[in-house]
Amino acid sequence: MEQNRIVWDGNMAASQAMRQAKIDVVAAYPITPSTPIVQNYSQFVADGDVDGEFVMVESEHSAMSACVGAASAGGRVATATSSQGYALMIEVLYQASGMRLPIVLNAVNRALAAPLNIHGDHSDMYLGRDAGWINMVANNPQEVYDLNLCAFKIAEDYSVRLPVAVNQDGFLVSHTTEALNYLPDDEAYKFIGDYKPHNPMLDPEKPVTYGAQTEGEWHYEHKMRHEHAMYNSFGVIEKVLAEYKELSGREYKFVETYQVDDAEEIIICMGSVAGTTQLAVDKLRAEGKKVGLVSVRLWRPFPKEELAKYLGKTKTITVLDRSAPLGSTGALYNEVAAVMVDNGYNAVLLNYVYGLGGRDMTIDHLTEIFNSAKECSDAGKRVKPLIQTINLRGKELSFY
Amino acid sequence: MTEEHLLKGWEEFEPGATLFSFEGKPDQEVHHENNSVQHSVADWRVDKPVHNKEFCIDCQFCWVYCPDTSIIPDVDDKGKGIFGHIDYKHCKGCGICVDVCPTNPKSLLMFADHLPVEEALRQWPEKEEKK
Numbered sequence: 001m002e003q004n005r006i007v008w009d010g011n012m013a014a015s016q017a018m019r020q021a022k023i024d025v026v027a028a029y030p031i032t033p034s035t036p037i038v039q040n041y042s043q044f045v046a047d048g049d050v051d052g053e054f055v056m057v058e059s060e061h062s063a064m065s066a067c068v069g070a071a072s073a074g075g076r077v078a079t080a081t082s083s084q085g086y087a088l089m090i091e092v093l094y095q096a097s098g099m100r101l102p103i104v105l106n107a108v109n110r111a112l113a114a115p116l117n118i119h120g121d122h123s124d125m126y127l128g129r130d131a132g133w134i135n136m137v138a139n140n141p142q143e144v145y146d147l148n149l150c151a152f153k154i155a156e157d158y159s160v161r162l163p164v165a166v167n168q169d170g171f172l173v174s175h176t177t178e179a180l181n182y183l184p185d186d187e188a189y190k191f192i193g194d195y196k197p198h199n200p201m202l203d204p205e206k207p208v209t210y211g212a213q214t215e216g217e218w219h220y221e222h223k224m225r226h227e228h229a230m231y232n233s234f235g236v237i238e239k240v241l242a243e244y245k246e247l248s249g250r251e252y253k254f255v256e257t258y259q260v261d262d263a264e265e266i267i268i269c270m271g272s273v274a275g276t277t278q279l280a281v282d283k284l285r286a287e288g289k290k291v292g293l294v295s296v297r298l299w300r301p302f303p304k305e306e307l308a309k310y311l312g313k314t315k316t317i318t319v320l321d322r323s324a325p326l327g328s329t330g331a332l333y334n335e336v337a338a339v340m341v342d343n344g345y346n347a348v349l350l351n352y353v354y355g356l357g358g359r360d361m362t363i364d365h366l367t368e369i370f371n372s373a374k375e376c377s378d379a380g381k382r383v384k385p386l387i388q389t390i391n392l393r394g395k396e397l398s399f400y
Numbered sequence: 401m402t403e404e405h406l407l408k409g410w411e412e413f414e415p416g417a418t419l420f421s422f423e424g425k426p427d428q429e430v431h432h433e434n435n436s437v438q439h440s441v442a443d444w445r446v447d448k449p450v451h452n453k454e455f456c457i458d459c460q461f462c463w464v465y466c467p468d469t470s471i472i473p474d475v476d477d478k479g480k481g482i483f484g485h486i487d488y489k490h491c492k493g494c495g496i497c498v499d500v501c502p503t504n505p506k507s508l509l510m511f512a513d514h515l516p517v518e519e520a521l522r523q524w525p526e527k528e529e530k531k
Contacts, residue, residue: 100416161415199418207426209419209434221410222417229415 001247003181010173013141013180014080014106014166015040017148019050020188021104024075024195027055027066031085032118033170034108038080052076060085064092064103071101072210074200076152078103082170083110086124090131096163097132098226099210102155103163104148105133109271110170111357119358120170122271122322125299126331132226134164134233135299137270142180144168146250149183152192153240160233161198162226167299169272171358183248191247230301237298254303256295259285260310263292265373268307268336269320270296273354273361280366291370302335308343311336315377316348318369322355329387348376351387365390436490445493447510449486450520456507458482462497471497483507504528 008016014037018026030038045054053070057063060081071077081089086107096103109125111117125135134154138144144166151164168174183191199208214222237254245251258278260266267277274295284291294310296303311317317340321330329337333351340349350373355361369390376382385398419434431437460481463471470491474484493513501508505527511520 098417199414199416205425207421209421210416212417212419214417217407218417221408222413224410225413225415228410 001183001187001249003183003248005179005181007177007179008141008145008182009036009175009177010138010141010144010168011036011108011175012040013145013182014148014168015044016182017145017188018078018104018106019044020149020183020185021076021078021152021192022050022189023052023078025053025055025067025070025077026079027057027063027070027077028079029057029060029063029081029085031060031082033110033120033174034080034082034085034106036174037106037108060088061092064089064096064105067103068092068096068099068101071096071103072099072200073202074197076156076195077101078105078152080106080108082108083112083118083124087112087127090127093128093131093133093163095211098222100161100226100229101163102152102161104151104155105163105165106144106148107165107167108170108174109167117357118170120172120174120272120322121356121358122167123324123356125165125167126323128165129300129331132162132230133300134160134162134230134237136164136166137295137297137299138166138168138173139272139274139295140173141176141178142250143252144173145180145182146244146248146252149188149192150237150240150244150252153243154233154237156193156195157233157236157240158196158198160229160236162229162233167271172272181248181250187247191244233301234303252297254296254298254306255310256297257310258293258295260292260294260314262290264290264315264377265370266292266294266311266314266317267320267366267369267373268294268296268317268332269322270299270332271322273320273322273366276361276363277366280363280370283363284367284370289370289374296332304335304339304342307336307339308345311339311345311347312343314347315380316350316373318350318352318373320352320354320369322353324353324356325387348373348380348382349386350376350382350384352390353387354390359391361391440489441492442489445491445513447493447495448488448491448513449493449495449497449508450511450517451483451486452507452509452521452524453483454507454524455503455505456483457503459502461500461502462508465496465500467494467496468492 028038044050067077111121112123138147147166155164241252277293319333329351386400388398420432423430470487472484498508
């Protein structure tokens with residue numbers, strides 16, 4: 001299909017996808033670095049480019065609450081937030097997923113205080129890990145745009161009916177301007193389709209209660225129905241991504257890989273660092289080193305089976321976590337370690353905590369990590385600490 | 401068969417733990433089994449309100465304030481709204497109706513739940529003189 005080429009940052013890419021989805025209600029409370037998403041959208045409303053409601057509320061807790069109200073009333077709903085706002089939303093994130101409301105949240109990932117910091121890391125995304133939302137990770141503005149369109153279609157599928165968060169790195173993606181392709185408005189809307197409400201509250205012919213209390217004899221069954229929907233979503237996400245590839249020519253997978261087939265050292269990561277790692281892989285491959293990259297696109301539900309396909313033959317796997325685990329290995333490391341155990345794989349595993357509060361992670365740092373992993377590969381066992389830091393000032397800090 | 405076997409399995413629920421009020425259209429008033437109309441909460445109550453029509457002026461304050469729609473209004477011969485009866489299946493005994501009753505003596509008073517209404521009416525206090 002003929003597509004338009006344009007220069008957008010990650011925030012504008014999200015706003016434009018939201019505009020094309022013809023949302024009924026956006027309720028939001030702006031917070032850095034996701035503010036421009038809300039700002040752009042309110043401009044579309046003011047200019048008459050969209051005919052939905054824009055509700056400016058008094059907090060993020062209220063923003064997600066208004067989204068829950070609007071979605072249960074039977075509308076297509078989306079919002080955006082970051083960091084402290086995400087943290088304030090967290091109670092209502094569980095309500096939204098438990099009520100099975102297909103809301104789309106643009107989560108522009110930023111560090112959580114204290115100390116206060118406006119720059120990117122994954123501590124907010126990790127906070128929402130168990131909130132029952134589908135979580136996808138976009139590594140650049142093009143992916144933000146594409147995954148937003150797919151998010152509406154995935155969320156609203158009847159066999160899923162779950163909210164979807166599209167994560168992007170604060171500033172590194174949200175404020176980085178890049179050239180990207182976008183679909184014509186009518187084609188984008190046709191792909192998502194008209195919103196089909198399911199048991200809407202504003203149906204006087206069939207009154208319905210949302211948010212009922214379920215005690216011991218009911219709660220477990222409802223939660224497992226939610227769990228089942230989460231696993232159902234694998235098939236739907238795969239189908240939607242395939243349809244999107246057909247339409248746009250851009251392919252997305254649960255886990256993205258680069259040079260993994262014969263790789264002896266693999267880095268597994270999420271977010272914008274994948275792009276930098278790709279460059280580090282190119283550099284080391286040119287030197288004859290067998291290194292590779294796995295970037296996790298789907299954070300929840302976690303694609304255990306997909307990931308397992310790439311980890312059976314490698315010697316050392318280094319997992320990068322962009323959030324301080326504060327007392328254990330990182331959340332992504334734990335997922336990878338579980339996949340290794342489940343499949344009887346026995347590569348050496350290393351974990352780095354990196355990039356907190358927007359700290360740089362350069363090709364040189366990633367080269368250093370690959371070289372450190374190589375020492376473990378050569379020794380056939382872990383000769384480095386389990387949890388390491390990179391680009392941290394002060395005395396060398398590692399654990400185990 | 402025990403009650404446990406009558407409860408639904410996880411795959412039988414509507415997504416999102418939603419509950420419905422009616423079977424069919426609302427105007428047919430066939431209440432769904434989940435509708436609170438079908439379920440008594442009388443045993444939540446310790447004291448119950450008793451109505452004494454001798455003093456009631458049909459101001460309807462109790463009907464307005466009752467948080468559980470348990471004051472059921474009626475209409476008299478002239479079409480005027482009047483106090484009907486108390487829905488003891490859903491009244492939780494909060495006593496708000498008694499609190500807002502403006503008459504002297506009150507037309508609604510709380511009595512122990514087990515006390516028969518006739519006995520409660522015999523125990524009704526006299527008009528309180530203003531000092």
